[in-house]
Amino acid sequence: MSIGVDIFSQELKHSLSNLSINELREFLNKSSLPASLRVRNTRNEHISNLNKAYKEEELVLVLGAGVSVPYNLPSWGNLLQKLLFETFNNSNTNTDVPLVLSKLFPELFPNSPLISARFLEEYFKKKDTEKTFEEMVKEALYEQVNRGADSPTIKEILQFCIAPGKSPNLDSVITYNYDDILEGALLSSNVEIPFKSIYKVGMNPKNGELPIYHVHGYLPQEQEIDKDYSITLSENLYHKQYNDIYSWNNMVQINKFKDKVCIFIGISLTDPNIRRLLDIAMLQKGDKPKNHYIFKMKYNPKEVERNLEELLSRNAPLLNEKVKANLNLDETSKQLLIKMEEFEELDAASFGIKVIWINDYKEIAKILKEVRTS
Template identity: 30%
Template sequence: MLSAYSFETFVIELLRVHAESQAKPFDSRAKFRTGAPREIFMPDGFAPQGFDDFHGPVIVECYLSLSRQNFSRKLNLLQGVARAALSHAEVRPPVTLLFITDQLVDLDEFEPIVRSSGKDDSAIEVVIWGKAELNQVSGQHPEVSEHIVGNLLSMRVRSVLKNKEPDWRTERGSRVSKLAERFSTGQFSLFLGAGVSSSAGMPDWNSLLNALFVTYLTEDVEAKNDGAAQSILELVKRMNALDGPSALVSARYLRKGIAGNSADGRDFTGAIRKALYGLRKQNWLIDSPLIRVLVELCIPRRSGALVRSVITYNFDDLFERQLQAKSIPHKAVYSQTASVEVDDLPVYHVHGFIPEKASPYDGLDDATLVFAEEGYHQIYTDAYHWSNLVQLSALRDSTCLMVGLSMADPNLRRLLEISNRGVNEPRHFAFMKRMTVDSFVYDEVDNGKKKQILPDLDAAETFLENHHALTEVLMNELGVTVLWYEGYDEIPTILNEVGFPARAK
């Protein structure tokens, strides 16, 4: 299925060739003032000398699916852009606002919107192209059209590289401003991954698996002492280094080994609880700066709660503890039977919930535990599993911010792709760690020294630029805008800018 970004790439590349065949320039990097102070707008395309029967400048906007709401909102913006452009002597009327969509267009549906927005302004013309007009242009350049279709991804990457700011932090600043604007609307959800819990000293996945291996294997060791456990840990690390099986396969192996034939799996859950909280770095703040600011985003404002739900992939209860400390009404949801009061913030544990103390929570034995291979198979194949439904609901009905996630989970990517069908621009945001040239080129060796692994620094820098551009394109295809960071301590600062701009200054 054609995505909004693929459609935009096809149209803009086709129009560029079409305009240039008439000796007319076409620009996909044009920037305009909107009429608002310091606000800059970049249309999808701009033909300063027009083309075909358009004798003046043409501003192009592409929509895979053009709704009345999108059309009205963008039309008001583009009319402001056109009026600002017409204030310059070099821009002569008429300015055409060309909307292009991949659907059959009923012009009567949009005519009232154009009329009410000021159609009597003869200096600005509004035109809508649908499938018929686009096919007509494509038919004039069949070989070019075929080439574009076969190279959409590479063209999109080149477009990102060509249009990017010299400093990626500048681009991140504009994205953070857009995120803050979305947050203020109140239709907002948080998606939290392992990076959030690890900021408070919780173990990573590999450390947890290794600890469970030790728990399992020490059952066969008569002298259950620290020396035996340490010896087994070294054996486990060596096996992983040589065999390197899938983490999910390892988890399934462990679940079978620890739980045995136990039907309810309590032994396995108990082993996870003991390892999970036992391995936490006790000298780290349990209410880390990252957890604190995420919880503060959940505090209701005078106008009501801005964060409608929290989706977490973590087993632990660290987030709930901080919500409790801030007296924020909430409900941990870990099974399909749970009900949430209207004033409570739902915290959905879609991969399972293993609080340090089980007594305050009811029905933990019914919780979905997605730890091993079979758990992933269950939610991946059951489209109506409650955890899939709550994630889809958040992805479809709100702007979602993803923190501490690698964005590699196949089920999350599948749900993102489903929720993004027919959507014209990314609605969601994800923090992703940006690889530096230094960490890419050098390896850490003994005594804090570094060893250069890649000899060509320029080639490495170019490769990383392409890698980051490709990552952005692929995430955009899923409806996600990337917020890059290099150090984890940057994330709380950025979140303060989003939720508390006065405090961040």
């Protein structure tokens, strides 16, 4: 549930480690992609386009786990670890043992988080416990939550949400988070903001209500969790959502991706179902599609250089060639960084999304304010 930057993907690491020095140079020195495919518009152009969409009441905020990070909610990996702790806790009296085992288990037996979540869901469904799986997830989710945390991004999102019934008006919010951080902030604000959390079929906002679509499910902290509060956590539920193209949550996403201008905040483009829905929406947009926008953290050049040096040091034949050829690590890492960002921009562009590069997450609030007020 947290976001971060993976400096080199496993596939890229493997590919680079098998390149000769001449092949590496050829990769780095290949001519740039055609100008028609370039997506490096300036930040001011992005802000201007987003402001236009906001004034035309076509702007949708799409929120991922990164938005909730300041409130000390667990990452997805940590959430699964908390649930795994409970499976060991049932058979041990020493409270330290389950904690150690739950940390060691995924390291010794690495598995896909989706597969791990599926195991945990099936385990707790079959286990005779007083709590449902969703209740246990909710407990783990809010165990150390800090609702008093300062989040400039959430504060700025609230400014967008104040307008329901007025003009300009935010179209809606789509969130992939289970938590009620945004709802809590709305209720705690000094301004009465009508909104409706939507997490199942048949729920519709009234006139003047801002819809907040929890398309992966919703687990509000203070409400009793019943069967309506199912969440998309494990592999089998992802498969169900993937196969049911006409489910309410898929239809909401397709319609917003097709007809509105979305800005993705605190989210990556790695979820296969989101990528599929963006593809479907692209096919339905027509000849002059509207662009979406996504915030992405720029890669740290020094961190890229450190990773490259570590990669080369683990590959003796390539390291020897590097020494002979006097390969400049600083220059090489810079060229790799440029190429990687170009790849990411082109990947996003294939879904009709333009990248707004940032150097610090604090920039997001500043840019959102410019979108709202420019």
